[in-house]
Amino acid sequence: MFKQRQNRNLFQAAFTTFALIYHQTVYNLRTEHRNAVLGLVMTMMQSVVFVVVFLGMYTLIGIGGSQIRGDFLLYIMSGIFIFMLHVQAVGAVAGSHSVSSGIIKHEPLNAAVLISGAALAVLYRQTISCLVILSVYHMVFQPITIEDPVGAGSLFVVSWFTGCAIGLIFLGIRPWSPQACKVLTMVYQRVNMFASGKFFVANMIPSFILPWFAWNPLFHLIDQERGFLFINYSPHRTMLFYPLWFAIAALMVGLLINFTTRKYESISWSAAQ
Known part of the structure; x- marks a missing residue:
């Protein structure tokens, strides 16, 4: 009980870290819902509701298969799956841990394990949801x-990685101003409801409107996904x-912010929250 854990070599240290990430991922999955199967069903229902709402909206407006030459429902699902994975990865990483949380006081755990566990839990849920709905x-x-399929799956993973990198920036801001971090995260997620471009085909956008969307990596991901x-x-x-x-640039910025924050972050910061 009081014996300090020591890793004898690099392989043992890597195995210990991966084991911690695995258990933290499972912990995050089980905390979403007491029943793991029901938790996955709820995740799938979120995507299904989005698909039904968008399909009904397109039907009322009168826009059908003219959007793209192919399966119209697959066209809708392609944008929703990428969008859901990206924004949920942003939210999960941004709220993955805090220096004042109780679980961070356990010695084997560290920030990297908690961030990885939160990110992988989102990837697991959304991947299972996507595969089941498509099947x-x-x-x-x-x-x-x-x-x-390989290109489409690769972009699916890139959208998750991009969301994790952006969430890392919000995570670094969180100790300095928790409320501002929550607001910024929510604003980013809400803005991407429209700025992601899942409502329309990028090739049909007028040139004077394109700069409003071209900055957004999610806009590029959804359009390239449809190409695959x-x-x-x-x-x-x-x-x-x-x-x-x-994503690589955001990851570097996020790591710099988090390393700087960790030098000054204190448990006393949460006393007034």
């Missing part, structure tokens, strides 16, 4: 064909590697 749609309603999904669609207004370079 049910394929087997029950209409068969679907994905032109490049549909054989008849080729993105011309977005860049494939822009989200990756944006």
Whole structure:
């Protein structure tokens, strides 16, 4: 009980870290809901509700398959899955830990383990949700064909990585101003409801409107994702590697902010909160 844990070599240290990340990921998944299966069902229902709402909105407006030459429902789901994974990764990483939380006082844990556990829990939930919804749609309603599954899956992971990098910036701001961090995180998530471009096809946007969306890595991710999904669609207004370079830059900025914050962060900061 009172024996200090020591790693004898690099392999043992890596194994210990991965074991901690695994258990922290499971802990985050179980804290969302007492029943793991019901927690996954609730995650899937969030995506299904988004799909139904957007499908109903497009039907009322009168916009149908003219948006893109392909499965119209797959076109809607492609934007929703990328959007949900990205914004939830931002929120999970931004609220992953605090120096005043009780769990951080346990010696084996550290900030990297808590951040990794929160991020991987989101990736697991959204990946299972995406695969189940697509499988049910394929087997029950209409068969679907994905032109490049590897490319589509890669962009799915890049959207998660980009969300984690942006969430790391908000996490570094959080100790200095918790309320401002919550507001900024919520504003970013709400702005991406429209700025992500999941409502429309990027190739059809007028040139004078494009600069309002071109800054957003999620806009590029969703449009490029549709290029991998549909054989008849080729993105011309977005860049494939822009989200990756944006994520790397955000990751570096987030690490700098967090390393600087950790030098000055104190438990007493949370006394007045």
